[in-house]
Amino acid sequence: MAHTFDSSVYLERLAHVRTAMADQDVDALIVSVGHDLPYLTGYQAMPLERLTALVVPADGDATLLVPGLEAARVVEQPGVFTLLSWAETEDPTAIVARLAQGAKRVAVGDQMWARFLVELFPQLPGAQYTRATDVVGGLRVVKDAAEVDALAAAGAAVDRIAGELQRGEIPLVGRTEADVSAHLGQRIIEEGHDVVNFAIVASGPNAASPHHHASDRVIGPDEIVLCDFGGTMAGYCSDTTRCVFTGDIDLAAPDIAEAYAVLHAAQQSAVEAATIGTPCEDIDRAARSVIADAGYGEYFIHRTGHGIGMEEHEDPYIVEGNDTPLAPGHAFSVEPGIYVAGKWGMRLEDIVVATDAGPRRLNTSDHALACI
Ligand code: ZN
Ligand code: ZN
Ligand code: ZN
Numbered sequence: 001m002a003h004t005f006d007s008s009v010y011l012e013r014l015a016h017v018r019t020a021m022a023d024q025d026v027d028a029l030i031v032s033v034g035h036d037l038p039y040l041t042g043y044q045a046m047p048l049e050r051l052t053a054l055v056v057p058a059d060g061d062a063t064l065l066v067p068g069l070e071a072a073r074v075v076e077q078p079g080v081f082t083l084l085s086w087a088e089t090e091d092p093t094a095i096v097a098r099l100a101q102g103a104k105r106v107a108v109g110d111q112m113w114a115r116f117l118v119e120l121f122p123q124l125p126g127a128q129y130t131r132a133t134d135v136v137g138g139l140r141v142v143k144d145a146a147e148v149d150a151l152a153a154a155g156a157a158v159d160r161i162a163g164e165l166q167r168g169e170i171p172l173v174g175r176t177e178a179d180v181s182a183h184l185g186q187r188i189i190e191e192g193h194d195v196v197n198f199a200i201v202a203s204g205p206n207a208a209s210p211h212h213h214a215s216d217r218v219i220g221p222d223e224i225v226l227c228d229f230g231g232t233m234a235g236y237c238s239d240t241t242r243c244v245f246t247g248d249i250d251l252a253a254p255d256i257a258e259a260y261a262v263l264h265a266a267q268q269s270a271v272e273a274a275t276i277g278t279p280c281e282d283i284d285r286a287a288r289s290v291i292a293d294a295g296y297g298e299y300f301i302h303r304t305g306h307g308i309g310m311e312e313h314e315d316p317y318i319v320e321g322n323d324t325p326l327a328p329g330h331a332f333s334v335e336p337g338i339y340v341a342g343k344w345g346m347r348l349e350d351i352v353v354a355t356d357a358g359p360r361r362l363n364t365s366d367h368a369l370a371c372i
Helices: 007-023 036-041 068-073 092-099 114-123 132-140 145-166 177-190 204-208 254-273 280-293
Strands: 028-031 053-057 063-067 082-086 105-108 128-131 195-203 224-233 240-245 305-307 314-318 331-334 337-340 344-347 350-353
Touching: 007 036, 007 053, 007 132, 028 036, 028 132, 036 053, 036 132, 053 092, 063 068, 063 092, 068 082, 082 092, 092 114, 105 132, 128 132, 132 314, 145 177, 145 224, 145 240, 145 331, 145 350, 177 195, 177 224, 195 204, 204 224, 204 337, 204 344, 224 344, 240 344, 254 280, 254 331, 254 337, 254 344, 254 350, 280 314, 280 331, 314 331
Parallel strands: 028 105, 063 082, 105 128
Antiparallel strands: 028 053, 053 063, 195 224, 224 240, 305 314, 305 331, 331 350, 337 344
């Protein structure tokens, strides 16, 4: 999807990329399909057999090379790159090689098709290769103000849908999970997203499977319904999970109410732990210890969260073993869960951005278990 910021945003990103290239002795950066290209130019290549490539030589201007028939889709960014289109009878890798001429160390986009790299090898004799992630990844993991705004807008959009679920405005009982999932997907688009990435609806015992696919199961009374949904809006992803209970929980399922109180406290504790400098794994521990202390430890069967940005899942991962300290601009989910196989499951998920002023939640719909 096209999503463009002001040219100044891309100029700043490119300047940072050049610094990273200099630090790592990279003479040329070549990125193609994947998310590094839109991150640096605002342009997302179609995943086609015709090569699209941004070539950034360390000592020259950046060039965006596109197939001629795609050129009309490019939004030009003055000062960021020069647009160059190649004709059907030309060899695009020869053009890339010319733009990167003399490069001894080349960083190549992780998702560029292998065929183009193989074709490039003999045309850049003596060059060594490294992953573009090594150059761009460290920048992409830290969201700038424009990106945080985009994530916040996407988060606010899914929060409006969560509110409808919690107020009982989206009927559940008597409908299949698949029907409700389609309804959520439609609302995700209506709320301004370009793409639906997922709309998990898991009811009753199905909620014990964290990545359950919405099925033909008909949602009944007195059960928990877990809804985990998100999409991509102006290039940035949303992702939130809320659970609702179809009845009076204190009468029907005090055990679920008790577990939910633990989950809520665990999620709150992990969000509060997300301060600058805290290792990612400590956020995971903050959630896990609350759940373990309450006796549900064996039922929390996944990591606490994942980074989010142009991709639904990216660095930094909130997991034991990741000692990366949080920095301002890190954006990630905090989504502990409790899953009792064959009975019920629950998860509570917000996207959080680390800031100097403390953790900022981008999802603020009610954290309580709504009974409808
Ligand atoms: Zn989710
Ligand atoms: Zn998530
Ligand atoms: Zn809360």
